[in-house]
Amino acid sequence: MKPTIYSEIDGRSTRFYALAAILGVFVLSALICAFYMEHYGHYVTGMNNQVVWGMPHVFAFFLIIAASGALNVASIGSVFGKTIYKPLGRLSSLLAVALLLGGLTVLVLDLGRPDRLIVAMTTYNFKSIFAWNIYLYVGFIAVVVVYLWLQMERRMNRYVKTAGMVAFIWRLVLTTGTGSILGFLVAREAYDSAIMAPLFIAMSFSFGLAAYILVLIATCRGSGRELGDVVVRRMGRLLGVFIAGVLYLTAIQHLANMYAAEHTGVERFILLDGGIYTLLFWVGQVFVGGILPLVLVYRQPAGGLQNAVRRMAGASALVIIGGFAQLYVLIIGGQAYPLNLFPDMQVSSSFYDGVIAAYTPSLPEIGLGLGGVALAGLIVLFGIKVLRFLPSTLANKAIDPHHELTANGS
């Protein structure tokens, strides 16, 4: 097999500048939204003293989870030795860092005091899972940048497997930490569960790969690089496994909660009579984000390349939509359901005790969240223009020497 040749994208077309400008506008809008929120205070958002984490956290969690998952493509190549994935490793590492930076930016700009970022970076309470995560995020970026350098510097290629292993373990720990942000909240019935860590890992595998597939297809299309159906179909099948994994752990999450009589209230709320949350759970998370992409991935006709690419892109987009729905249900639905201070009692107060909290996402929150996505996009776009992240071709015969042999023999 010939060594993979990587090259920058030309990045001088009108399309390139138009895309960069659109992403730039979103990033700028996010900054304006953040300034607006900080200037007037958070009352201009949909968040309140009941739902304290809103839409920015849905976006931030999604981006951070997807970041660790996007790195899996590189890990499969360098740690698990799957040759077909090796040319995809550089873009995977770049996307992972870009998504994490996008997510962290949203998280920081939503703080009540974003100007105190330096306090967050220098003053730690080591009992806090949140503080651990700050280390895990910064460490992740450092580890992936080194991993990326080892991949890109041919003389250092022999260390790639070791670095890949470190990065893979780090990303597992990181997603465990992210899931545990919710999992360690003993007072919240919707969160308090050890399953949050493995559930978030499965979600990261799924969302991250979906994001990667979309970026790969878009960059190959945009830069006129050949993308064979072998790699697309293979990643699609893997995506199917991850989607099934998320569905399985979600089922266990709710079954285990339903089994405990004390949690039937919150389960009833999410699964049966929670209005928007129930709708988003069944239609958004389970059907659009689970069943539909599974059908697209596994029931594909043997047809041509374009069909395969379209199906995989569609499945990936659905996984992302379902992922946002899942995080909305989990993060916001979990807060909308009231804290249970007095079990078995009917409760009322001037502070919304005992009632389902209302939350309507506001424009500044959504603007800030979209800005995080756009920032990740801008980093990838800039990255592939200045450095050699993308393989020159991902044609079937270039990535799988046995492809034609198999094709002819079959």
Next chain:
Amino acid sequence: MTRYPNKSGTTSGFDPVRRKFLSAVVAAAGVTLAPGIVLYGITKPSSALARAPDAAASSEVRWAMLIDLGRCESGCDECVTACSMENGLRGHGRKASDAQWIRKVTISNPDTGVSKSLPVMCQHCAEPPCVDVCPTGASFKRADGIVLVDKHTCIGCRYCMLACPYKARSFIHETLEDQKPHTPRGKGTVESCTLCVHRIDAGGQPACVEACSDTGGGAMLFGDLNDPDSEISQRVAHYATQQIRADLGLDPGVRYRNL
């Protein structure tokens, strides 16, 4: 020893009114006779239990509260009003995001229809989850058991609000004006009941307790749980008391009777 003026008529160790009067007489005499010598003395906290400004809070005391639901009437919110006055809490006409440090909660048993009213505020847990989860250590517990937020290191992440089982914390959603000098607050940070730490350090008791005693039902008792002779310790030792969500094992400093 407690500084709680007992409504039942039994003495609780000392008479604060008499002590205040005597202190004033002695101070007045002192200032007249030797101003330079006593000036330092009168600026010191008035109570023997008050903390000197340069002294650290001591773990020898555990400040706590006992609330008797038998004396807490459903229509009374003197404690809530007093807290707002004392700490300068003003609503902005936005109920969902306005700060509330103490609230009256009505609970009723759906089977029997029995209904009760009680104030709920920061429970000043011995094992506070808000302190555990705070990334910067801005949420902290003083040695004497009072749980506070350091307004200089709070970054406004609101994770403590998610972690608190009592819904005791509020986020400041807007710019504040006309704040009380003894209760610093700030937009973008989280806050909750301080147990009127400024009063306690000066030898006083929380505003809610004082108001409940003066114009309310006299349901709230404040004192030191580590002092076996204090009235709160005596009552906790002699009567059945409860903690909200005791199953969580957080050992709240706020206890309830007849819950």
